[in-house]
Amino acid sequence: xxxxxxxxxxxxxxxxxxxxxLRMVARMLRDAGCEVIYLGLRQTTENVVAVVEQEDADAxxxxxxxxxxxxxxxxxxxxxxxxxxxxxxxxGGVIPDQDVAPLMEAGVAVILGPGASAxxxxxxxxxxxxxxx
Amino acid sequence: MSGIPVDPVYGEGPNPGEYPFTRGIRPSMYRSRLxxxxxxxxxxxxxxxxxxxxxxxxxxxxxxxxAFDMPTLMGRDSDHEWALGEVGRAGVAVDTLADMRDLFADxxxxxxxxxxxxxxxxxxxxxxxIALAExxxxxxxxxxxxxxxxxxxxxxAQKEYIFPPRPSMRLITDLIRFTATEMPRWHPVSVSGxxxxxxxxxxxxxxxxxxxxxxxxxxxxxxxxxxxxxxxPRLSFFFNSHSDFFEEIxxxxxxxxxxxxxxxxxxxxxxxxxxxxxxxxxxxxxxxTAQQPEINVARVALQxxxxxxxxxxxxxxxxxxxxxxLPTEDAARxxxxxxxxxxxxxxxxNVADPLGGSAYVEWMTDEIERRAEEIFAHLDQLGDGxxxxxxxxxxxxxxxxxxxxxxxxxxxxxxxxxRRIVVGVxxxxxxxxxxxxxxxxxxxxxxxxxxxxxxxxxxxxxxxAVASALAELTVDAAEPTVNIMPATIRAVQALATEGEIxxxxxxxxxxxxxxxVM
Numbered sequence: 001x002x003x004x005x006x007x008x009x010x011x012x013x014x015x016x017x018x019x020x021x022l023r024m025v026a027r028m029l030r031d032a033g034c035e036v037i038y039l040g041l042r043q044t045t046e047n048v049v050a051v052v053e054q055e056d057a058d059a060x061x062x063x064x065x066x067x068x069x070x071x072x073x074x075x076x077x078x079x080x081x082x083x084x085x086x087x088x089x090x091x092g093g094v095i096p097d098q099d100v101a102p103l104m105e106a107g108v109a110v111i112l113g114p115g116a117s118a119x120x121x122x123x124x125x126x127x128x129x130x131x132x133x
Numbered sequence: 134m135s136g137i138p139v140d141p142v143y144g145e146g147p148n149p150g151e152y153p154f155t156r157g158i159r160p161s162m163y164r165s166r167l168x169x170x171x172x173x174x175x176x177x178x179x180x181x182x183x184x185x186x187x188x189x190x191x192x193x194x195x196x197x198x199x200a201f202d203m204p205t206l207m208g209r210d211s212d213h214e215w216a217l218g219e220v221g222r223a224g225v226a227v228d229t230l231a232d233m234r235d236l237f238a239d240x241x242x243x244x245x246x247x248x249x250x251x252x253x254x255x256x257x258x259x260x261x262x263i264a265l266a267e268x269x270x271x272x273x274x275x276x277x278x279x280x281x282x283x284x285x286x287x288x289x290a291q292k293e294y295i296f297p298p299r300p301s302m303r304l305i306t307d308l309i310r311f312t313a314t315e316m317p318r319w320h321p322v323s324v325s326g327x328x329x330x331x332x333x334x335x336x337x338x339x340x341x342x343x344x345x346x347x348x349x350x351x352x353x354x355x356x357x358x359x360x361x362x363x364x365x366p367r368l369s370f371f372f373n374s375h376s377d378f379f380e381e382i383x384x385x386x387x388x389x390x391x392x393x394x395x396x397x398x399x400x401x402x403x404x405x406x407x408x409x410x411x412x413x414x415x416x417x418x419x420x421x422t423a424q425q426p427e428i429n430v431a432r433v434a435l436q437x438x439x440x441x442x443x444x445x446x447x448x449x450x451x452x453x454x455x456x457x458x459l460p461t462e463d464a465a466r467x468x469x470x471x472x473x474x475x476x477x478x479x480x481x482x483n484v485a486d487p488l489g490g491s492a493y494v495e496w497m498t499d500e501i502e503r504r505a506e507e508i509f510a511h512l513d514q515l516g517d518g519x520x521x522x523x524x525x526x527x528x529x530x531x532x533x534x535x536x537x538x539x540x541x542x543x544x545x546x547x548x549x550x551x552r553r554i555v556v557g558v559x560x561x562x563x564x565x566x567x568x569x570x571x572x573x574x575x576x577x578x579x580x581x582x583x584x585x586x587x588x589x590x591x592x593x594x595x596x597x598a599v600a601s602a603l604a605e606l607t608v609d610a611a612e613p614t615v616n617i618m619p620a621t622i623r624a625v626q627a628l629a630t631e632g633e634i635x636x637x638x639x640x641x642x643x644x645x646x647x648x649x650v651m
Contacts, residue, residue: 010651014203014215014216014217014218014219015203015204015206015207015209015215015216015219016203016219017203017291017292017293019292019332020331020332020333020419020541023333023538023541023542023650023651024333024541024542024545026651027538027542027651028545030651036651038649038651039649040647040649040650040651041292041647041649042215042646044215065223066202066203066219066222066223067222067223067458067459067575068217068218068219068222070218071217071218072217072218094423094456094457094458096457096458096572097457098572113423114422114423114456115422115423115424115555115558117548117549117559118545118546118549119549
């Protein structure tokens with residue numbers, strides 16, 4: 001029995017303009033059959049929540065490169081939960097190892113390290129979505 | 134080391150220092166003057182960065198290069214709602230002239246050359262730098278350095294734009310004109326391929342897009358009534374040095390030849406200095422791996438060697454820990470020492486263009502030039518005979534972003550499929566996690582302190598002076614023939630914030646929002 005494709009919203013929050021990784025992940029997921037709602041740069045947390053709701057998305061992927069992850073990723077998780085959206089938040093970018101545990105405690109579902117392969121990205125997203133339902 | 138005497142140059146002409154300068158901009162290259170060892174630094178508050186600047190100068194760095202934080206690069210103040218979590222994190226926070234004073238405290242601006250990496254609000258930061266110099270009795274005419282001020286590549290790759298392309302271009306031509314008349318030692322634009330490459334382009338695209346942007350600035354400045362030889366000698370370039378050694382060397386050599394020929398033949402420059410493609414190089418940040426970070430020292434050394442063999446005038450070497458965070462002081466010192474080893478121990482600086490005449494290097498130079506010319510032809514056609522219009526069109530229709538994304542994705546797939554080896558990532562691995570390391574952590578207190586500082590400045594200043602300076606700026610912005618610089622200098626002197634100045638200009642120019650392309 002075939003599953004409906006995963007719908008994932010990809011965005012960069014705030015000023016950070018490093019979108020190479022996110023665009024890469026967007027293409028990897030699209031090539032793997034996911035439906036990618038690519039919002040790109042300069043998104044607000046509120047806008048991402050609204051899109052997840054409207055699009056009935058299964059997951060949110062964020063990419064952060066400016067050491068703002070400890071502030072912005074937990075904020076994204078709480079904004080989704082406050083809107084009763086139990087979708088996993090997947091985080092990539094420049095995330096030092098020592099920040100992984102606090103981010104997971106704050107409710108981030110998966111953290112993709114730099115250099116993650118397409119296979120790792122796709123299986124991480126699938127795993128995060130599956131473990132939710 | 135054996136004492137064998139060497140000549141300044143070997144091989145057939147045209148020699149280094151001779152048109153079309155494929156072999157270098159000066160006859161004896163590094164024998165007469167080494168490249169500037171210009172390390173990029175900026176984090177936390179202005180005082181934190183000031184301390185790192187002094188450390189770099191103490192360690193033998195020969196120029197300064199300033200990294201600003203994201204809110205500053207985007208023309209927003211530290212108290213903007215989007216600035217949360219970003220203040221002082223990936224660069225230094227500068228909101229007002231008061232921050233600029235701390236940033237360069239006890240550094241003689243009349244003697245140190247400073248590079249400032251900023252684009253959208255470049256003219257505002259430049260105005261602060263000029264105002265600071267004059268407060269410390271340094272004439273603006275004796276300031277030397279570079280402000281990046283390359284907005285075109287922002288729409289193509291780096292994405293730190295504020296206003297739409299055309300009003301942005303007016304700000305740039307205003308600064309070109311201002312420096313041409315008042316600041317003869319200043320480089321008003323550093324046309325930058327670095328970010329194009331980091332965003333995913335390949336070497337020929339990096340070269341072609343960068344030089345096309347350079348042609349676009351030339352066309353815009355000439356259209357604004359400037360004589361090419363009055364400003365072109367002060368345009369400079371900024372390239373990436375990636376891991377494919379000979380491709381990079383060919384790229385640098387091709388850059389000089391193409392620029393010289395286009396400036397002479399297409400744009401009619403008479404002054405030979407207008408034809409010189411002088412460039413700063415930075416090793417490829419994107420090539421650094423979080424896996425086995427120590428081996429990045431070797432990557433950086435090889436990339437730096439390619440930059441030197443390619444004839445760079447100035448070089449920044451990346452620190453081995455940069456795939457994880459901003460560099461620690463130790464890592465930054467090792468990166469600088471890498472340049473010093475190349476300069477003083479390897480002997481490569483003793484001969485100009487030591488690889489010139491190598492069949493492979495000459496072929497690679499020609500091949501990269503040929504591929505770049507194909508891209509220029511496309512842009513020329515897109516702009517109906519104008520590279521400037523072609524670049525605007527390529528921004529509008531997503532040509533640049535799409536081409537860069539395609540190349541980046543092709544590279545990524547090759548790494549994924551194992552067709553391209555990245556040591557430590559898909560071969561010769563040592564487990565998944567790099568493990569805890571000593572990383573530079575920015576204290577969250579920085580944000581609190583900067584917000585307080587901004588609030589204090591706002592309390593201390595004369596509000597009506599600020600309001601009238603901003604009103605005057607808006608009037609000047611609406612009149613395309615008036616140069617924006619004098620009003621901007623008066624506004625920063627009144628302690629108007631960067632964000633307030635940007636808001637005043639946005640009221641006239643509007644704000645750019647890109648169409649997301651994946």
